[in-house]
Amino acid sequence: MISEIQKNFYRITLRMPYRLRHVHAYLLAQDKQLALFDTGLNMPGAYETLKKDLASIGFSISNIRHIFLTHVHTDHCSMAGLLQKKTNVKIYLSAAAFDEYLHFRQADSAVSQARQFYSRHGMSSHEIDAVIEEYEDMRGIITEFNTDDYLQNKEVHEFGDWKFEVIFTPGHATGHVCFFVRKEGILLAGDHILPYIAPSLSPNIFDDNFRPLQTYSDSLQVIEQLPLTTIHPGHGNSFNGVSERLSEIRAYHEQRKQLIFGFVNEIPKTTYALANEIFGNSMPDFEKFMALNETYVYLKELKSEGSIKERMDGSVLVYTAC
Ligand SMILES: [Zn+2]
Incomplete structure (x- = not known):
């Protein structure tokens, strides 16, 4: 139209x-x-x-x-x-x-980077596979x-x-x-x-x-x-x-940031664990992935502001309250 x-x-x-x-x-x-x-x-x-x-x-x-x-x-x-x-x-x-x-x-370097990034934030490899599949579908649409x-x-x-x-x-x-x-x-x-x-x-x-x-x-x-x-x-x-x-x-954004802040406590949690806790874990894989991305955005900000702590725990990043 x-x-x-x-x-x-x-x-x-x-x-x-x-x-x-x-x-x-x-x-x-x-x-x-x-x-x-x-x-x-x-x-x-x-x-x-x-x-x-x-x-x-x-x-x-x-x-x-x-x-x-x-x-x-x-x-x-x-x-x-x-x-x-x-x-x-x-x-x-x-x-x-x-x-x-x-x-x-x-695609190859983006896929390996995505695998590394999302597994560090707590997604399992089969969940990452599901997301990569969707991502590949999208990639096919963009004409060169x-x-x-x-x-x-x-x-x-x-x-x-x-x-x-x-x-x-x-x-x-x-x-x-x-x-x-x-x-x-x-x-x-x-x-x-x-x-x-x-x-x-x-x-x-x-x-x-x-x-x-x-x-x-x-x-x-x-x-x-x-x-x-x-x-x-x-x-x-x-x-x-x-x-x-x-x-x-x-x-x-302020309200979303505060919402996510409210779920960070003394128990170390990955971004993905927090996303599941906040948004529920019964969503389709791609929506869970979107929820992870959203949670990441606010955790990143909270961490930069010094409101929460981030550390490596084995192969994953975890967040705790200060
Ligand atoms: Zn856009």
Whole structure:
């Protein structure tokens, strides 16, 4: 489905089978040229839907000249390679996002890193196998692409009459960026800020020093400094009133952090044991894995703040109260 937000600026809504059910891409038009922001999920029928959507406003796939990616999660980028193959379009993303994408493509090293990381946090090898299987399914969806140019923080791009700035907003993904049209106060926010849920945060399995929550909170502050009128997110309705939404998201994380803190005591527990205790252990493997990731995010923060202790116990990391 495509809808006009304002002259030469469109939202394209594409279906996906995961929770949230849909993802938005955005489109700027200038004469016969198009710039696409994110691409939607590469699922059966998605390419044809995009083609039809473009045809309904008088364009075709070959009019796409540029693709700007907010981040490399499958629902935002997985059609990029397919479109590049068809049209030779230029793809832009941050260097950190391209690194994430390369990790994802180099399956063997990512899989062995994931095994090491998640077993250190208390998952059994057969549970890790189940997660890796899902991860492999997702990997198959992302079509291969190349980039000519990395996006730089605060650089200004011009596309016809449109002028927009690249704003680095790491957190939800390491290489996440938003696009800001200063003249109109418009933010294409990707998954940095969403209207109904707090964007998920997860560990960087390649970088133990990465603090997802701290990094994300810093990036919320970056957004707060911008003169924003309307947020156009990757999922859900566009909205105004960014400061109210920022307060809600901050309150949510604080409350989750306190919840997890409440389960850390003198008994040494792994991240996975804590996740099972807090969220229950009767969930499907992939949800248990998501619960582990979420628990990790807050434990990492609590540990960095000095509120809890972490130590190796044999081959696993355990957490106790101070
Ligand atoms: Zn995402």
